[in-house]
Amino acid sequence: MAVSSKDEALMCKVFPSSLGPVAIRWFDNLKADSINPFKELTQAFSSRFVTCRRVAKPLSSLLSLSMQEGETLKAYSDRYWEMFNDMEGNFDAMALDTFKLSLPTDHGLRTSLSGKPVTNMCQLIDRIEKYKRVEKNQQQGKAKDKVIP
Template sequence: MILHKADDALMCKAFAMTLRGAAQDWFHTLPSGSINSFKELAYVFTKEYTSYRSINKNPDHLFNLHKKSNESLRDYIKRFKAERANTIGCDDQIVFSAFKRGLPIECELYRELTIYPRQTLVEVFAIAERYVLWDDDRIATKKADQVAEQASQENGKRRSQP
């Protein structure tokens, strides 16, 4: 609209139509006549919503991520990828190093990535996805064993009661 030299009133009205939810409600609470230009509207809007902006992190942040002991491999990878999306200026080698460092040493994936280093991040996450399937299966089996054990203990208690 700036390129087409639209006037401020039109730009303010068009801007209002792009808002949704709470931002639209905020816009309608502005006192009538309180905004004199699009530049002023942009300033007021930015001032109101600056705190909602996500802050991009540097690559060092990725080295602070570690797989928690009660966290599945799937959840760790999902959390790591989400943090990576908010990280600026990191190449595949940094991401690979941070990802591997976040794994426990006793993790089979850590062992695999140490013995057979991968060339690209795509390869690393492809291998990781295979280990996720194994980890999910291991967790499901462990839960099934616990349920079966609880059921057998309950049956044993019922039999011992007269």
């Protein structure tokens, strides 16, 4: 559609090819000649399907996260990164600090991040992955201890 963006008539004809079943039903039910310029069509579509839009999370959402008692590092980091990815803007520097501060004070990863701070997202993710592997190995060791021969 970007190639034909100057030809409104063509844009209106091509537009339905990008729609799913629910949206195509809506489009098919529009009265003939009820919408003239392509801009009107996109506005009508947006107002009808506004619930499908992804709303960016505010920075306070990230600041309010913390690892819960009994939660695995994997579960927490998955939750953290999902929230982080829902935010608009560049909050990488904030993520470097908030992830550490959201961990329990006695967590090995927090101690590691305090002793040897990371300076970029790749380092943070690498360090998290290292501690997730340690946690997984510890859990597997506990599971073996529970097996009765």
